[in-house]
Amino acid sequence: MTPIDTPRVLIVGAGLAAQYAALRFAPHPVLMISPEPLGSGASSAWAQGGVAAAMDPADSAEAHARDTVRAGAGTVDAKVAQAVTAEARAHVLDLTGLGTPFDRAADGAYILSREAAHSFARVVRVRGDQAGAEIMQALTAQVRAAPHVQVLEGVMATGLVVEDGRVRGVKVARCSGGLSRSVVLRGAAVLLAGGGSGGLYALTTNPPRIRGQVLGMAARAGAVIADAEFVQFHPTAIAGGPDPAPLATEALRGEGATLINRHGERFMRAAHPDAELAPRDIVARAIFAQTQAGLAPALDTRAALGARILTDFPAVAAACRASGLDPVTQPIPVAAAAHYHMGGIATDAEGASTLPGLWACGEVASTGLHGANRLASNGLLEALVYGRRCADAIAKGLDTDAAAPVLLPDLAPAGEPDPALVARLRQAMTEGAGVIRTGAGLRCTLDTIAAIETAQPGCDALLNMTATATLIAAAALARKESRGAHFRSDHPEVQGETGERSFFTLAQARQIRAQARKEPA
Known part of the structure; x- marks a missing residue:
């Protein structure tokens, strides 16, 4: 099928990072790709805690950064933590201006909650546990009204298009009636903001579609993935x-x-x-x-x-x-x-991945902020900071403020991932790559992932899931220590106060998987 070309920036995802970035692009035209009705299927909308920010005069961005580094168990990039926490207050004020009804005292001060590992009460909330839903409601209203934003709802990205070493677009399919055959969209740039990987586990707090597919797309295209073993x-x-x-x-x-x-x-x-x-x-x-x-x-x-x-x-x-x-x-x-994936697509300070033409923000990215153990309510903060940074970086290379709407052709239905295979994958991840891990359990999980891939080899949606699962389990097998959220009962000690971040391509993770299958249980 002939590719569809557009001067729009293609944004995969519709959660906090995606919508915040989309608004920032104005007036440059963007196209958001959302499997669900806008905002409804995003992890951001389910977030109960809120946004961490030093809003109390007795608090400071420096103290917030120290808490972030301390919670991250030795692998947080301190410079990233300092830069992100320094921006936090501005983003809370920005969300307030966009219509988020944060809890306020009679004098207008923000009501703040204290969460685990914070030295101050610094989590800005809405009606106790409604922060994610209320922030997303406010942003969605703004996005719906923004003339530069087009949203394709009920559409899922299934793969990246790489031409001459550069990401040029995405393959998309309609979600209704089963995934359909893909069509290629080529745009000015691609921004991945499609959530995390928690749904790869049998017990998870993530929305049903959040199963590592977007990270898997990037990995299958050759992007470097950082800190994959660290699942909170x-x-x-x-x-x-x-x-x-x-x-x-x-x-x-x-x-x-x-x-x-x-x-x-x-x-x-x-x-x-x-x-x-x-x-x-x-x-x-x-x-x-x-x-x-x-x-x-x-x-x-x-x-x-x-x-x-x-x-x-x-x-x-x-x-x-x-x-x-x-x-x-x-x-x-x-x-x-399974709640939050600290690992993700490795990005630089502007959100650029290791693949030219590809940026990432939100939970699908790994910026160095979270380390081995994310500080509570820093997830929404990171989505805001890097959503804006990605938009600003991509916008530098854009030269048009106008674009016709993208119209998808009718697409014939094709097969979805076999539900039995997805259930088997989720159970294998819980049993072998869950809260407590062992080398034998991780090798068994990797063996199961390989078998699942061979059972439905032509299904992009499933292969995106197994790519991410392979990276998580392979990186966990390679890290022979316990650090933060990664706990190996056969290697219970931490190797030094500070540790090294992990960086793998899918090809490297598959090599670990292949070698693991040869090793004795």
Whole structure:
């Protein structure tokens, strides 16, 4: 089929990073590619905590940067942390100007929450746990009204188009009625902002489509992927409910909620001096251990919040009701669930990838900010900072302010990924590349991924998932230490206070996978 050429910048994704970047491009024309109705299927809309920023006069960007470096377990790029936290306040003010109704006191000051590993209360929120949804609602209204933005909804990117060593466009297919045969769109540049990889795991807090496909597209095109092994597991997903698992926001623990087991014991006191406010990786492993021991970990909000949880944290209250729980009178059962991927497409300070013509921002990118263990509520902040930086960098090379709308032809339906294969992949990742890892378990996972690839070799959507899964498991196998969110029970010690970031191409990860299949279990 003949490619469709457009002078628009092609943005893959429709979450916070994608929409914030799209608005920044004005008046340069852009085309957003969104599998779901605009904003509805994005991880950003599910974010409960908020945006981390030093808004309190007693706080500072420098203190925020120090907390970021400390939480990152030795692999945060300190210069990146300093630069990002220095911009944080400006982005909160910008979102406020765009219509985000952040919680404010009577004097106009922002109401701030304290989350794990922060030395100050510095998380700007909306109605307790509604930050992501409210930010996305405000941005979506702006994007809908922006004349320079065209949105293709119900369309999924399935691959990148590389010509003469440069990314020139994307292959896209309609989502309705099953994925269809692809058509090629060629644009002025490609910006990937399509979310993370949490849905590659059987227990996750991510929206159903967020399964590493966009990272996998970049990897299959040859982009370098950084820190792939570092997957953050949120300690307090609500257990026993739907897939994806609803989230009991970390702000609940900031308000004084405690973690108990079925005997009523607070087990975090023995695990870390900060107890419930310890870094997420430590809390997640403690909860995982309680689960494995059959001790039914739970989040107890009764004394700290009581009935106030119903009004101050409505999303958590609604999720509890849907699962038949009353958080006013009952502890909330919790489990550690795949939540955020610190790894991603390696980018420079402007968001450029290692492939000419390709930029990335948001969770799909790895900028050096998060290290081995993301500081709470720094994810939305990074999306804002690099969404703007990518737009500014790409705009330098644009020379047109006008473009006709892109019209897709009718496309015949084709096959989707086999649901049984996707379920098998998610279970293999949970069992072998989850909260606690071993060399034997990772080798088994890599072997399963290879078998899944051969079972449906012509399906781009599945191959994008298995590419990302391969990178995560291969990088985890290569890192023979425990650091941050990456814990190897067969290598439980950290190798030095500071560590090295990992950088792999898919070809290198596949070599590790091939070698692992030859090694004894």
